[in-house]
Amino acid sequence: MTKHDHHIGAALRRELGDWRLWWSRAIVMSFAAAAGLTVVGFTWLTEQALALFSGWRDIRPWLPLLWTPACTAAIVWVTRRYAPGTAGSGIPQVMASLDSAVDAGHRGLFVSLRLAVAKICLTAWGLLAGLSLGREGPCVQIAAGVMLAARRWLPHRSSVTDHGLLVAGGAAGIAAAFNTPLAGVMFAIEELSRTPEQRNSGLIVAAIVLAGLIAVSISGNGTYFGIIHVSDVGWPLLLPGLLVAVSSGLAGGLFSRLLVISLGGRSRDWFSRMRQRRPVLFAGLCGLAVAAIGLATAGATFGSGYSHTRDMLAGTDSTPAVYVLFKFIATWLTTWSGVPAGIFAPSLAIGAALGNDVALLLHYPNAPTLIALGMAGFLAAATQAPLTSFIIVMEMVDGHEMVLSLMACALAASVISRVLSHPLYPSLAKLQLMRLGPPADPDRTDHAAAPPRG
Known part of the structure; x- marks a missing residue:
């Protein structure tokens, strides 16, 4: 057996013999599929909400003058009271959660499964109110929240990090929202992945593509605005x-x-x-x-x-x-x-x-x-x-x-x-990132982290 053959055999044993590696892959791909399904369901919900608003407006053309401001005020009250992390697009939250200054204890301020559920409901409510908004930015935060939930199921020494899950989830949201997996991959490279992980880059790309393919298989192969x-x-x-x-x-x-x-x-x-x-x-x-x-x-x-x-x-x-x-x-x-x-x-x-x-x-x-x-x-x-x-x-x-x-x-x-x-x-x-509170004073001896707000 040549030295080259020996290296190949060792690589195969390392690849096939590490159950943690395969379990991590299975978990990541399962949650990528779940993220794609979540975005598909969210898309359906927002379309139904906007259709309801349009139907009501056809019957009562003056209704938006009462309905839209009342809903807007109520949405902002609920958002500030119960889910401040859902305000706005959702893309800045995912980018903030990828910042090196944010530790695992504070990441839930920006991305979590709870925030994903709230984002689904509040964004659909905004379209039910007739507001001029899109669902694609929220899809990024929603899918990232679903993917981040995978971390509790990963092995203790898994090489898949929170950073990788967030990048994969955020990009999967774009891929599933537009039925364009390639756009999701490019979004991960251009906007989210400032420090790409070489070891798991293939797994991250596979998760993004899978989420997009899930959306395509359910919604059809048509593009966002047709051809x-x-x-x-x-x-x-x-x-x-x-x-x-x-x-x-x-x-x-x-x-x-x-x-x-x-x-x-x-x-x-x-x-x-x-x-x-x-x-x-x-x-x-x-x-x-x-x-x-x-x-x-x-x-x-x-x-x-x-x-x-x-x-x-x-x-x-x-x-x-x-x-x-x-x-x-x-x-x-x-x-x-x-x-x-x-x-x-x-x-x-x-x-x-x-x-x-x-x-x-x-x-x-x-x-x-x-x-x-x-x-x-x-x-x-x-x-x-x-x-x-x-x-x-x-x-x-x-x-x-x-x-x-x-x-x-x-x-x-x-x-x-x-x-x-x-x-x-x-x-x-x-x-x-300002929601984390002011930075710690370097002259102080106690460097306790600022408590999360909201």
Whole structure:
């Protein structure tokens, strides 16, 4: 037997003889499947909630003026009283839980199975209220909470860490929400995994892909907004595409800057002071403004914007050009109110409308092409995650010739956004870390950890 054969035999014995290794793999994959199923159930629940709201609005068009502000105030009260860790998107919470300053005892402030259940209920309630929010960011926190629950079942000396479970869960949420496993993997690389674990990277990727495949097998192989059919891409696209990239970069950068400033609490304007002193009342006023905008646009700005985006792609939507502005404001107010809310789907809707407006302005014959560019550009600018944004939209496009155009638009819009705003999710993650309390005084001899709040 050669030395090489001896090494192969030793590797096989080590691989097949360690029961802890195989038990860890089985646990991780089982919880990845559970995370995928949870996201599928959450998706169904949010769709039913928004359908109920739409049905009620059809019967009583004035109802949102009462229902939406009342629900918004109630959601914020419940969130602050019982589950403060669920406020906002959910992505900053997962990023905060991955910070080296957060130990296992404090991680439950940001991600846990209890918070995942609360996030499901409160986000669905927000769509039942007609607020302009998405479910994809919440899916990240929900799936991460499910995956983190696997740690109690892992062997004591398992090489799978909390960091690996959180990265796998957060990315699995994106993969299952959009039916795009590749986007989930890229999201893990681009946003979550700052210090990748080489030893378990294959297992983490497998868990992400499995969660996405679970969603595909149940929801079907269709993409989030269906298939975007584009014609041949050539030089005539250069000027319209450049206009979409610049406008989506500017709009997305402004959107990100507004969120960072308004949610940061450092502004001293009257609205920010009121949000700090009377958060429930402020939430109710935000809900009233969202309801008024929804009524002014004949209901176009209510919900995630999913149906209007599909109609735009199909060429059957008659939404006016001001939809971009109104959806922008409604989404910002919804997020500012403090309810659990994601921005992915509304950002895609805003970007789609922006691309559609450019197509109408320039009389471009193939509007879905510019709509796709607008979706990738605005999402990349708002989140400053261009690769994830590009892949999400890429998997909706029927035509490989547009791949480079989508990538260029997402990268250009992200660069423009970085001039206008700090990265959104890292900035919000820093705000989440403030919930740990002030750092310990290094001159003191007792370094007791700050007790968790909320």
